[in-house]
Amino acid sequence: MTPSDAPQSRWSDLDRPPLNVPALRRGLLRPGGLWTSLDVVETTGSTNSDLARRAAAGLAEGTVLVAEEQTAGRGRLDRTWTAPARSGLFFSVFVTPGDVPVHRWGWLPLLAGVATATGLARAAGVDTALKWPNDLLVTVEGEERKAGGILAERAGNGVVVGIGLNVSLRTDELPAPTAASLALAGAVSTDRETLLRGVLRSLEHWYGQWRAADGDAAASGLQEAYAAGCATLGRTVRAQLPGDRTLTGEAVAIDGDGRLILSTDDGLQEPVSAGDIVHLRGVGGGLT
Template sequence: MVSSAFRLERCPLDEAALRDALGVPRIARLDVGASSNHAPLWRKLDVIASTASTNADVAAAAADGAQEGLVLIAEHQQAGKGRHDRKWISPPHAGLEFSVLLRPRVPMRSWGWLPLLAGIALAQALDVHCPTPVRLKWPNDLLLGVAPRKTAGILATMVPKPDPAIVVGIGVNVNTEPAELPSVQATSLGIESGRAVDRAAVLLDLLSQLEAWYERWQCHDADANACGMREVYRQRCHTLGKRVTLRLLNGSSLVGQAIDVDGTGRLMVANDSDLVPVAAGDVIKVG
């Protein structure tokens, strides 16, 4: 039985406190010219009561020339989406729904690793807030518990013009109660830990991990092997070593053994006759 204290402790996020914790007011005044490689990443943070989609809002800001490091958090999303336009629904003040704006200094052909990078950062951030195992489901879901259930999702949106950018949206079930979850295959940090969880602490830990991995990845010229990201992802990935069924973008299905994640972030699947690299798809069955 989950305590009703989760609902009682659903307080709004304190925008000023979050900005202070990240040093955003100071960061916003920095010159982003020659010293940008050494400046903190997060330059602007806004908390809004409600919006249709933080990804759409940040993508529009990117198209208007917004600087890298924008963080937009919504206490409620009216039309939040995951991959393949699936709805992401969460009660106000129960979870975290936010998007960040990145403008990587590496070739765009390497940007496919960014959703996986965000997954690693999220998993490591949640380690300190959850007593149960934290695992990743390729390519963009985070699972909690001994019998893993979905707790978070990641959606990356490309903004090609005028200057290429990528928006990474993250949704986390923090203090969501069982009756509020979309299915029995979902869970929340509160459910797994048996207590209400501080959303602000989770957010700050995640942004810290995301910044660290993002800079490490860029400093190694987006080489997932050299920066250690590929090995960390392999260790966290619940999908690897299991028989999986994938729905591919063309509507077809692929069944086989998930063998590895390659240097570009593709899932390597061994079927009856071949080793198939999958750059984009949906794992609809594991085991």
């Protein structure tokens, strides 16, 4: 598959033009910056899978791969992610935080959530809340709905972080009643190039802060920022764990390891890690 180096002259949906790759490269690739290469492919199964395969053979930090369409996009636990071509942002980045202790790498998907939310606030004018551990929520007609998700995977000597975001999906195109898009949430801009630049610049900022603090989420401000934007905190939730176990309690904090702390009825403070969660649901509405 050959990366697209120039906008296509024709497209089927005039509201969904292809990305302008040279313009994106001019705006994002700079000496000394995090992003070292950026390619766009017309269609692929999964940008995460593509970068993971390349990482196994050696890949430069800061590689960005964007797909106009994903035919086998994956969420956490291999859940599927589908959307019409050019209706969203589907991209993955490769980072190698080699000087950060490996036990702190689990913060990378949460970091990507903070970066995406803050980037979209500036570029799209949309408040994006974070559902721990990896969902991006927007409000449509007073209801919280999922507009995007994040998937981080170890690959080669680093981590591939994938972000999928519904941008211009119309109501009849949504994969589920609980889904949404930025357009349906009233975004002031649905220009995908503007949004992609905003998210990648925000991701570069937060990643730089986190690495400079040796991956310490508190010292870098990441832990506080995540908690401030996390819709899960303060709610009673039910965590479905492997082996058909469930744990119900009020989500009271995100600890220094990125785990969700639940306060149960018996007075215990139970930490739950993202790797242990099968589903997380709100009790009494919300966080579907």
